[in-house]
Amino acid sequence: MIATTIVALMFLLMALGAPVGFTLIASGALGIYWIGGFPAMAGILSSMPRDSAASYEFLTIPMFLLMAEFVLRSGIADDLFRAAAAWFGRLRGGLGVATALAGAGFGAVCGSSTAAAATLSATSLPAMRKYGYEVRMASGVVAISGTLSMLIPPSIAMVIYALLADVSVAKMLIAGVVPGILVTLTIALTVWFLAIRNPEHAPLTPAVGWSEKIGTLRLVLPMIVLMMAVTGVIYTGIATPTEASAIGAFASAVLYFWRGGSRKAGDVYQIFARATRTACMLAIIILGAHVFTTFFALTQTTQIIIQWVGGLDVNRWVIMVVLIVIILILGCFMDQMAILVLTVPVLAPLLTHLGFDLVWFGVILIVTAEVGLVTPPMGLNCFVVSKYANVRVGDVFWGVTPHVVAHLVLIAIMVAFPMLSLWLPNQMN
Numbered sequence: 238m239i240a241t242t243i244v245a246l247m248f249l250l251m252a253l254g255a256p257v258g259f260t261l262i263a264s265g266a267l268g269i270y271w272i273g274g275f276p277a278m279a280g281i282l283s284s285m286p287r288d289s290a291a292s293y294e295f296l297t298i299p300m301f302l303l304m305a306e307f308v309l310r311s312g313i314a315d316d317l318f319r320a321a322a323a324w325f326g327r328l329r330g331g332l333g334v335a336t337a338l339a340g341a342g343f344g345a346v347c348g349s350s351t352a353a354a355a356t357l358s359a360t361s362l363p364a365m366r367k368y369g370y371e372v373r374m375a376s377g378v379v380a381i382s383g384t385l386s387m388l389i390p391p392s393i394a395m396v397i398y399a400l401l402a403d404v405s406v407a408k409m410l411i412a413g414v415v416p417g418i419l420v421t422l423t424i425a426l427t428v429w430f431l432a433i434r435n436p437e438h439a440p441l442t443p444a445v446g447w448s449e450k451i452g453t454l455r456l457v458l459p460m461i462v463l464m465m466a467v468t469g470v471i472y473t474g475i476a477t478p479t480e481a482s483a484i485g486a487f488a489s490a491v492l493y494f495w496r497g498g499s500r501k502a503g504d505v506y507q508i509f510a511r512a513t514r515t516a517c518m519l520a521i522i523i524l525g526a527h528v529f530t531t532f533f534a535l536t537q538t539t540q541i542i543i544q545w546v547g548g549l550d551v552n553r554w555v556i557m558v559v560l561i562v563i564i565l566i567l568g569c570f571m572d573q574m575a576i577l578v579l580t581v582p583v584l585a586p587l588l589t590h591l592g593f594d595l596v597w598f599g600v601i602l603i604v605t606a607e608v609g610l611v612t613p614p615m616g617l618n619c620f621v622v623s624k625y626a627n628v629r630v631g632d633v634f635w636g637v638t639p640h641v642v643a644h645l646v647l648i649a650i651m652v653a654f655p656m657l658s659l660w661l662p663n664q665m666n
Contacts, residue, residue, distance in 0.1 A: 240538045243268040247529070257575045258518065261525025268532040281531055289524045293479055294399070294406050299516035300482030301391040304467075305347040306508040307489035309356065311496045313460050317342045318361045320453035326442040330432025332368060333378040333439060336361040337424040340382030341417065342457070344389040345464035346489065350573075350610055354383030354618040358625035371438035376628045377636025378428050380618045381644075384607035385424075387573065389417035390468050391485065394573065394606070396478070397519065398599045401526055401581040405596070406478040407471050408662040412596050414468065415661050416604060419647060427643045459495075463488050472665055519574075526578035533582065542583065543590050553591045557652065560584065561605055568609015572617070576606055600658040601651060608644050611637040 247264040251257065262282075270278040289295070321335035321342075328334055339361060343353050357379045365375035387394045390410035399409040432439035467485040470476040476484065493508075494500055546556060567576050580602070588598055610618045613634055623630040651657050 239268060239271055240533070240536045243271070243532065251571075251575070256518075256521070257572065257578065258521030258523075258525040261522070261529045261578060265525065265529035265532040269528075269535060272532075272535050277535075281528065285527055285531070286524055289520065289527055292400070294396070295520070295523070297391075297396050297406060297479045297482045298393060298519055299512060300479070300486045301393060301396070302512040302515050303509070304391065304482065304485040304489040305352065306512045307486070307493040308343075308346040308460070308463075309352055310504070310508060311489070311493045313343075313346070313457070313492070313496070315360050316453070316456040317460070318357070318364065320457045322361075322364065322442070323445040323450045323453045327444055328429065329436060329441065330428040330439040332361065332365045332370060332442060333374065333428030333432065334425040336365070336378050337382050337385075337421050337428065340379075340385045340424075341389060341421040342460070342464070344386035344392075344417070345468070346391070346460060346485075347386055350383050350386045350607075350618060351621050353386040354380060354621040355625050357383055358622045362622070362626045362628075368442050369440045371435070372628060373632045373636035374428070374431055374438050375636070376622050376626060376633040377638070377640060378424065379626070380611050380616075380622045380633055380637045381424055381607075381640040383618045383621070384610045385417060385420060387607055387610070388413045388420060388600075388603050390414065390471070391482065392603070393519070394577065394603055395599065397523065397574070397577055398581060398602065400523060401577060402585040402595050402599060404599065405662075407474075408596050408665065409599055410478060411468070411472050411662045411665060412600050412658050413603070416600050416651060416658055419651070419657065420604065420607070420644070423643050423647050424640060427640050431639060459492055463492060472661075474665065522574055522578055526582055529578075530582040538583075540586075543587050546587060546591070553593070556591065557593065561601065561648065561652070564602060564605045565608060565612075568606055568615070569612050570615055571609070572615070573606040573609060576609070577602070594655065594659060596662060597655045597658045601648065604644070604648055604651065608641055608648075612641060 243264050247260055250260040250264065266278050266282060269281055318335055318339040321338040322332055325331040325334045325338070336357060340353060340357055343356060347353055362375055362379050366372070386392065390413055392410065392413055395409045395413055396406055399406040463485065466488065467481050470484065471478055471481045564576065564580065585595055588595060610616065616634060619630055619633040619637060622628065622633050
């Protein structure tokens with residue numbers, strides 16, 4: 238009864254527009270007070286903020302955010318798309334393929350999907366429109382390509398999942414590499430298929446000479462080295478994810494100043510301020526998740542769910558399919574961070590009890606959450622593309638529909654073959 242009332246209160250606060258982190262803290266604290274009184278609530282609220290923020294692994298988040306801010310303002314996204322377009326522009330749907338590759342490259346140095354969608358809207362979408370690409374096709378590939386930042390390291394979503402599920406941050410980040418490549422290929426193949434079916438929607442672009450192609454590689458080489466260095470030191474065990482994030486933040490700062498020459502102190506201050514604000518917001522969300530999880534532990538809600546599910550006379554894979562469908566539905570109405578903090582603390586013990594690997598499930602959860610970023614009525618990336626590119630949001634949703642179908646097929650493949658996600662992290666030092 239207590240758990241049901243507090244969960245209903247939490248959803249009510251969210252429906253009224255309250256921030257996710259403060260909603261979880263308020264409802265969780267009220268539930269703890271209901272069970273243990275003021276001393277229990279005061280004891281938890283006095284110690285948990287310090288414990289959450291003092292976590293060594295949490296430092297990964299502000300460092301990756303700082304890295305993303307430096308790269309975002311260095312103008313590297315333009316060069317990424319230009320290089321990809323030069324090499325793949327002569328393919329049918331080549332600029333759409335180039336958008337997918339630019340989204341993957343940008344995601345490898347920026348963990349924010351909305352930032353990636355906004356940046357691609359300002360770079361690749363105008364280029365596709367210039368060469369006569371159909372508006373729905375062009376805006377759809379931009380919206381779905383922006384979601385790659387959730388999966389490809391350094392992914393903030395992956396780090397938060399690892400902290401909530403209590404799994405290795407390093408393994409979680411590396412687990413996103415192969416699925417990230419597969420998702421990129423899925424987007425590219427979907428664009429190519431659509432272009433083959435309707436060639437008039439994706440005209441060929443002028444040929445680019447080899448000298449110009451080589452020249453574009455020179456522009457993006459420093460960024461490629463940066464993202465390989467960060468992922469590489471994590472994979473080889475040379476550095477922890479926290480240390481690798483500091484290396485990435487420093488290297489991206491060097492890239493920022495090197496590409497722009499002299500920079501204003503105010504611009505640098507804004508970079509640090511934006512990264513700090515976002516990190517604080519995420520810290521509040523993680524704190525809220527811990528408070529709410531503590532309330533669930535006190536009420537034995539998680540154990541009750543585990544016992545109930547364990548008593549069902551169904552195959553565990555049926556339960557997994559049901560969970561994926563639930564996450565897909567939640568993604569249509571909720572922010573992806575909200576989905577993580579609401580589901581992971583409850584599902585992690587349940588899935589461990591059922592014998593599923595939590596690193597593998599993290600990848601499935603993130604890819605499934607990607608779909609939520611482009612499905613109505615929320616579809617945050619679609620609204621971002623609509624705003625920045627001045628395109629009707631309905632056209633963006635229609636354009637992204639084939640990619641949603643392709644993503645669902647890929648999710649089924651990844652569920653059927655867990656080693657697609659687990660092989661690379663299992664090879665780590």
